[in-house]
Amino acid sequence: MKKVSLADISKELGVSKTLVSFVMNGRAKEKRINDEVAEKVLAKAKELGYKADYLARAMRTGKSQTIGLVMADISNTFFSKLARSIENEAAEHGYNVIFGSSDENHRKSGKLIDVFKDKRVDGLIICPTIGDITHIKKLNKERYPYVLVDRYFNEVSSNHVVVDNYNGSFKIVEDQIQMGRKRIAFVNFNVELINMTERFNGYIDALKSYGYKYDSSIVKNVSFKNIEKETYLAMKELMKITPKIDTIYFSNNRLAFLGIKYLFENNTINFKKLKLASFDNYEFMHLLQVPIKFGVQPIEELGKSAVDSIMKQINEESGGVEHVKLPLDISFLN
Amino acid sequence: MKKVSLADISKELGVSKTLVSFVMNGRAKEKRINDEVAEKVLAKAKELGYKADYLARAMRTGKSQTIGLVMADISNTFFSKLARSIENEAAEHGYNVIFGSSDENHRKSGKLIDVFKDKRVDGLIICPTIGDITHIKKLNKERYPYVLVDRYFNEVSSNHVVVDNYNGSFKIVEDQIQMGRKRIAFVNFNVELINMTERFNGYIDALKSYGYKYDSSIVKNVSFKNIEKETYLAMKELMKITPKIDTIYFSNNRLAFLGIKYLFENNTINFKKLKLASFDNYEFMHLLQVPIKFGVQPIEELGKSAVDSIMKQINEESGGVEHVKLPLDISFLN
DNA sequence: CTGAAAGCGCTTACAG
DNA sequence: CTGAAAGCGCTTACAG
Numbered sequence: 001m002k003k004v005s006l007a008d009i010s011k012e013l014g015v016s017k018t019l020v021s022f023v024m025n026g027r028a029k030e031k032r033i034n035d036e037v038a039e040k041v042l043a044k045a046k047e048l049g050y051k052a053d054y055l056a057r058a059m060r061t062g063k064s065q066t067i068g069l070v071m072a073d074i075s076n077t078f079f080s081k082l083a084r085s086i087e088n089e090a091a092e093h094g095y096n097v098i099f100g101s102s103d104e105n106h107r108k109s110g111k112l113i114d115v116f117k118d119k120r121v122d123g124l125i126i127c128p129t130i131g132d133i134t135h136i137k138k139l140n141k142e143r144y145p146y147v148l149v150d151r152y153f154n155e156v157s158s159n160h161v162v163v164d165n166y167n168g169s170f171k172i173v174e175d176q177i178q179m180g181r182k183r184i185a186f187v188n189f190n191v192e193l194i195n196m197t198e199r200f201n202g203y204i205d206a207l208k209s210y211g212y213k214y215d216s217s218i219v220k221n222v223s224f225k226n227i228e229k230e231t232y233l234a235m236k237e238l239m240k241i242t243p244k245i246d247t248i249y250f251s252n253n254r255l256a257f258l259g260i261k262y263l264f265e266n267n268t269i270n271f272k273k274l275k276l277a278s279f280d281n282y283e284f285m286h287l288l289q290v291p292i293k294f295g296v297q298p299i300e301e302l303g304k305s306a307v308d309s310i311m312k313q314i315n316e317e318s319g320g321v322e323h324v325k326l327p328l329d330i331s332f333l334n
Numbered sequence: 335m336k337k338v339s340l341a342d343i344s345k346e347l348g349v350s351k352t353l354v355s356f357v358m359n360g361r362a363k364e365k366r367i368n369d370e371v372a373e374k375v376l377a378k379a380k381e382l383g384y385k386a387d388y389l390a391r392a393m394r395t396g397k398s399q400t401i402g403l404v405m406a407d408i409s410n411t412f413f414s415k416l417a418r419s420i421e422n423e424a425a426e427h428g429y430n431v432i433f434g435s436s437d438e439n440h441r442k443s444g445k446l447i448d449v450f451k452d453k454r455v456d457g458l459i460i461c462p463t464i465g466d467i468t469h470i471k472k473l474n475k476e477r478y479p480y481v482l483v484d485r486y487f488n489e490v491s492s493n494h495v496v497v498d499n500y501n502g503s504f505k506i507v508e509d510q511i512q513m514g515r516k517r518i519a520f521v522n523f524n525v526e527l528i529n530m531t532e533r534f535n536g537y538i539d540a541l542k543s544y545g546y547k548y549d550s551s552i553v554k555n556v557s558f559k560n561i562e563k564e565t566y567l568a569m570k571e572l573m574k575i576t577p578k579i580d581t582i583y584f585s586n587n588r589l590a591f592l593g594i595k596y597l598f599e600n601n602t603i604n605f606k607k608l609k610l611a612s613f614d615n616y617e618f619m620h621l622l623q624v625p626i627k628f629g630v631q632p633i634e635e636l637g638k639s640a641v642d643s644i645m646k647q648i649n650e651e652s653g654g655v656e657h658v659k660l661p662l663d664i665s666f667l668n
Numbered sequence: 669c670t671g672a673a674a675g676c677g678c679t680t681a682c683a684g
Numbered sequence: 685c686t687g688a689a690a691g692c693g694c695t696t697a698c699a700g
Contacts, residue, residue, distance in 0.1 A: 005677055016687040021679060032685055054452045055398075056677035059389040059692055066432065066453070074421065080414030087408065087435060096449060098400065098432040101421060115430060118388045119400070261621055284618035287595055339693055350671040355695060366669055390693035393676055 004050040013044055020045075024052060058120060067310060068116030069099040070109050071127040077282060078253070078299065079127070082149070085303025086125060093311050095122070104191075104224050106131030117144065123310035125149055130192055145313035147322075149306045151195050159313070161305040161324040165195045165279075168295050168328025169202025172277055173249060175293060175333040177210045181247040181275060183218065185238050187231065187259055188251040190221035199251045199279055218245055222255070231258040239266065247275045253282035253294075260288070281332065296329040338384040347378055354379075358386060392454060401644060402450030403433040404443050405461040411616060412587070412633065413461070416483070419637025420459060427645050429456070438525075438558050440465030451478065457644040459483055464526055479647035481656075483640045485529050493647070495639040495658040499529045499613075502629050502662025503536025506611055507583060509627060509667040511544045515581040515609060517552065519572050521565065521593055522585040524555035533585045533613055552579055556589070565592040573600070581609045587616035587628075594622070615666065630663040 006024070010017045020041050022031045028038040044050075058064045067090050071079045079101075087097050098116060102109035106129055113135050116124060123145035128136065133153050139146050140157065148160035176184055186203050189196045204214050218241070220234035235258075238245060250256035256278035263269050276292040278285070285292050305324045312318040340358070344351045354375050356365045362372040378384075392398045401424050405413045413435075421431050432450060436443035443466050450458060457479035462470060467487050473480050474491065482494035510518055520537050523530045538548050552575070554568035569592075572579060584590035590612035597603050610626040612619070619626050639658045646652040 003677090006679095007677075017678080018680080018687060018689095019685090022686095025679085034685065037685090051452065053393075053677050055389055055393040055454055056692090057679080059387075059393050059676095059694090060678050060680090062692090064389075073418065074408070075411075075415045075418035077411060077414070080411070080417075081409045083414075083433075084407065084409035084435060087433065091434075096432050096434065096453065098430050099417075099421065100425070100430065101418060118385065119430065120389055257617065257621070264621060264623065283591065284621055287591070287598060287618055288621070289598065289623050337693090340695095341693075351694080352671060352673095352696080353669090356670095359695085368669065371670090387693050390676090391695080393678090393692095394694050394696090396676090 003053070004048045005053070006050075008048060009041065009044050009050055012048075013040060015041070024050070062120065063122055064120045065094060066096050066098055066119070066121045067307070068112070068119070068121035068124045069097050069126075070112045070116070070124065071099065071101060072104050072129060073101045074099060075101075076254070078280070078297070081299045082127075082303050085300045086307055089304045089307035093307065095307075095311075102127075102129055104129040106135070110135050113139070122314045123147070125306050125310060127151060128153070145310055147306050147309040147313070149302060151193050154194065157321055159309055159318075159322045161302055161309060162195065162326070163297050163302065164325045164327050165198035166202045166205075168330065169199040169251075169279060170206045171202075171328070171330050172279060172293065172295055172333065173203050173206035174210070175330070176247050176249065176275070176277055177206065177212070179275075182212070183215075183245040184247040184249050184277075185218040185220070185245040186249050186251065187220045187222070187234055187238075187255050189255070190223050196251060203249065217241070227254065228258060231255055232262050235259050235262040239263075239269075242269075242274070246273060247277060249277040249279075251279050253278055253280050253285075256292070256294075257282060257284060260290075260292075279328075293333050296332060298326045298329060301326050337387070338382040339387070340384075342382060343375065343378050343384055346382075347374060349375070358384070396454065397456055397648075398454045399428060400430050400432055400453070400455045401641070402446070402453070402455035402458045403431050403460075404436060404446045404450070404458065405433065406438050406463060407435045408433060409435075410588070412614070412631070415633045416461075416637050419634045420641055423638045423641035427641065429641075429645075436461075436463055438463040440469070444469050447473070456648045457481070459640050459644060461485060462487070479644055481640050481643040481647070483636060485527050488528065491655055493643050493652075493656045495636055495643060496529065496660070497631050497636065498659045498661050499532035500536045500539075502664065503533040503585075503613060504540045505536075505662070505664050506613060506627065506629055506667065507537050507540035508544070509664070510581050510583065510609070510611055511540065511546070513609075516546070517549075517579040518581040518583055518611075519552040519554070519579040520583050520585065521554045521556070521568055521572075521589050523589070524557050530585060537583065551575070561588065562592060565589055566596050569593050569596040573603075576603075576608070580607060581611060583611040583613075585613050587612055587614050587619075590626070590628075591616060591618060594624075594626075613662075627667050630666060632660045632663060635660050 006017045006020050010020045023038045023041040074080055074083055090097050100112040109132050126146055126148050127150045128148050133156055136156050136158055148158050152158050152160035188200055207214055222230035222234055250259055271290045278294040280297045281294040285294055309322050340351045340354050344354045357372045357375040408414055408417055424431050434446040440463055447469050460480055460482050461484045462482050467490055470490050470492055482492050486492050486494035522534055541548055556564035556568055584593055605624045612628040614631045615628040619628055643656050
């Protein structure tokens with residue numbers, strides 16, 4: 001079962017490779033090739049089980065029909081769902097996805113970007129981390145098709161698709177305030193990622209607009225690297241001043257998981273007095289015996305929009321820089 | 335910033351492309367190329383920022399340095415963790431991973447396999463589903479490098495890396511029996527996948543070896559497609575005969591999640607009387623206010639072994655068909 | 669030790 | 685309407 005090439009067909013039929021190539025690429029009409037000839041070619045191709053060699057075509061055209069996906073960590077539920085959505089949407093366009101995880105390390109993401117470019121992906125979907133700004137600038141300069149997802153940088157222009165973190169966070173805090181909470185603690189990451197800072201800004205502004213003062217002693221920031229240890233520490237400190245707070249608001253589901261785990265393991269907490277909220281959700285929240293309010297990120301839309309944006313760029317239908325901001329689903333607040 | 339090719343270097347240096355190619359591929363010694371010449375080539379390559387064109391090389395050598403990963407659903411926590419492990423291990427070998435989800439549909443997996451082969455992946459890692467046996471046979475015939483992971487088929491020879499489902503399941507049930515449980519219900523998938531049937535066999539044999547009779551009325555099988563609805567139904571039926579059972583054993587974490595969700599939503603359950611067990615774990619289990627025993631699948635090892643197996647095949651160091659069976663971690667039973 | 673040349677399988681500008 | 689030929693950027697068998 002040897003590979004069938006264009007040459008095989010052209011030889012058997014006594015026509016040129018050019019003609020066969022045109023027919024196989026559906027350009028028979030455009031090139032005004034005789035219908036009978038075209039049909040003969042198609043029939044022979046089918047008979048021999050011809051399939052264009054992907055690598056040869058990719059090499060010639062420079063198109064690989066593959067998208068490179070750079071994310072923080074595919075094993076994280078948010079990203080794996082995002083990856084799935086991207087995979088589905090890419091498939092709709094006849095594209096495949098090659099992926100890699102950066103672990104929030106810009107050296108890794110830089111390397112992934114380089115490798116994927118080497119492999120000639122037609123476009124990149126990147127969930128950038130701190131320090132990736134250099135790589136983004138480079139992509140801009142090279143006019144390499146890419147779109148950022150979940151995060152972007154104020155300092156550099158980029159196509160990006162994100163969630164409306166500011167307003168989502170604002171509404172969650174507002175909801176808590178409207179339910180009568182007066183002291184809302186906030187557990188966030190200590191990083192300069194725009195999605196996290198926006199959630200913080202939403203938190204602050206919601207407080208302000210209801211006349212509450214921002215109290216830095218009930219805001220805790222933990223690092224990515226030591227997330228487990230530091231979240232525990234943050235919770236411990238918050239528990240010490242527990243009469244001062246009536247709500248804990250987590251800026252993402254991972255922090256919520258760890259924070260709540262801490263509370264359960266040290267179960268002297270009265271959940272009638274201490275309420276919980278989280279920016280986004282996670283399956284476990286549906287299992288808690290304790291009420292929690294949360295937003296739901298439009299992950300599927302996020303992935304779909306990102307692919308659509310990259311496709312527009314690849315097909316050169318893009319009308320300049322594109323920013324998409326999707327609303328947080330806050331139906332679980334009511 | 336045009337692309338630099340072998341020809342550019344050879345022209346500038348007045349040597350042949352052959353020589354440059356040999357040097358760049360580290361074959362200078364082997365080809366006994368003059369040290370000075372080799373160094374000059376390397377220096378010039380560095381100066382010009384030369385990088386071998388991936389597609390041209392892949393086309394010529396037939397090697398793409400890419401692995402195709404076909405799994406059921408990347409958004410599922412088990413698979414996303416597996417994907418991460420595979421990604422890491424592949425990177426160690428200088429390989430990238432292109433992935434796709436089959437949704438337990440053999441038409442989809444067949445298509446993914448074809449597309450990935452088209453893209454000339456050097457090997458496939460497949461989590462096969464029912465009906466994939468045809469595709470496996472074809473791969474065998476073509477001698478295409480692949481390894482099955484998590485599941486395999488008794489009917490066809492294959493390289494595969496799986497968990498010891500039988501013994502893991504046996505031990506979990508044994509543990510329950512030793513803790514005095516007498517009526518252990520089992521919630522499983524209604525499919526012919528070997529991992530699921532082995533878990534069932536372990537369940538039955540554990541019962542038998544302790545002198546208990548198998549009672550089909552307390553074994554429930556649900557489908558992949560309607561998992562949510564059917565698990566709820568199964569739980570409902572089990573709850574009706576609740577005095578007849580003192581334990582519910584779920585054959586995987588997804589079923590456990592849904593089953594426990596049902597129990598919580600209908601919270602008339604006395605968890606002093608009804609105990610819970612699951613074949614594998616999920617983060618939420620660490621948050622339950624109710625005790626549950628579970629095994630832990632060696633996901634990382636699973637991915638690592640799968641990549642190692644495929645690498646051996648690619649590098650033709652494979653000594654025939656390879657079967658790996660990894661033990662379930664049952665430390666959470668004690 | 670080194671080079672000229674063929675070839676992988678396509679696509680496409682050019683010619684008629 | 686159709687074809688001969690060049691070329692994408694490599695690798696490698698062959699020759700000297």
